[in-house]
Amino acid sequence: xTAFQEDPNRANLIHLISDGHAxxxxxxxxxxxxxxxxxxxxxxxxLNTFSVGSNxxxxxxxxxxxxxxxxxxxISDATVRDVGLNDELTRIFDDxxxxxxxxxNFNYPDxxxxxxxxxxxxxxxxxxxLAVSGRILSGEDDYIRMTITGVTRSGNTVTWRRYISMRLxxxxxxxxxxxxxxxxxxxxxxxxxxxxxxxxxxxx
Numbered sequence: 001x002t003a004f005q006e007d008p009n010r011a012n013l014i015h016l017i018s019d020g021h022a023x024x025x026x027x028x029x030x031x032x033x034x035x036x037x038x039x040x041x042x043x044x045x046x047l048n049t050f051s052v053g054s055n056x057x058x059x060x061x062x063x064x065x066x067x068x069x070x071x072x073x074x075i076s077d078a079t080v081r082d083v084g085l086n087d088e089l090t091r092i093f094d095d096x097x098x099x100x101x102x103x104x105n106f107n108y109p110d111x112x113x114x115x116x117x118x119x120x121x122x123x124x125x126x127x128x129x130l131a132v133s134g135r136i137l138s139g140e141d142d143y144i145r146m147t148i149t150g151v152t153r154s155g156n157t158v159t160w161r162r163y164i165s166m167r168l169x170x171x172x173x174x175x176x177x178x179x180x181x182x183x184x185x186x187x188x189x190x191x192x193x194x195x196x197x198x199x200x201x202x203x204x
Contacts, residue, residue, distance in 0.1 A: 020057030099123040101150035112144040133185035
């Protein structure tokens with residue numbers, strides 16, 4: 001955190017390694033998250049959690065990760081046994097040393113897509129994939145316009161503009177894959193929304 005204040009281009013991250021069982025002090029996930037956010041001040045921190053062991057409380061760790069735009073990593077008993085916890089964490093931390101981009105945003109300026117999942121990401125790391133799902137609205141064009149912006153390590157804003165064909169692949173297997181991916185991302189987004197706002201509609 002101190003290093004981030006001295007150099008804003010660094011990734012502002014906290015890594016929490018835990019079995020997810022909160023058994024001392026504040027144990028409620030919402031209260032833990034509230035305390036965490038109140039302590040951040042004006043420099044938001046992404047929280048990555050590392051779930052260790054087969055008996056880990058992944059629900060709590062998942063909540064903390066989603067609340068704070070981080071990533072949840074699962075480290076199994078087999079990995080600890082065969083690779084070693086220190087070696088596995090070192091391998092993962094190498095990818096977090098310095099992000100390729102920060103403040104990454106996907107934009108669809110002509111309003112051709114709605115029901116979008118998350119389109120803003122705090123960081124983009126080496127080997128990471130960013131995916132956005134949405135519903136294409138009917139229109140006269142055979143493509144949709146997409147703009148991606150991000151900030152490099154040197155602090156420069158970069159922009160990519162892409163044109164994506166609206167014609168789905170004719171092969172049924174590829175169409176099925178697109179449908180499954182879209183459905184998975186929609187369910188994941190609904191789950192995230194439910195954690196933030198547990199309404200009966202989202203629960204159903």
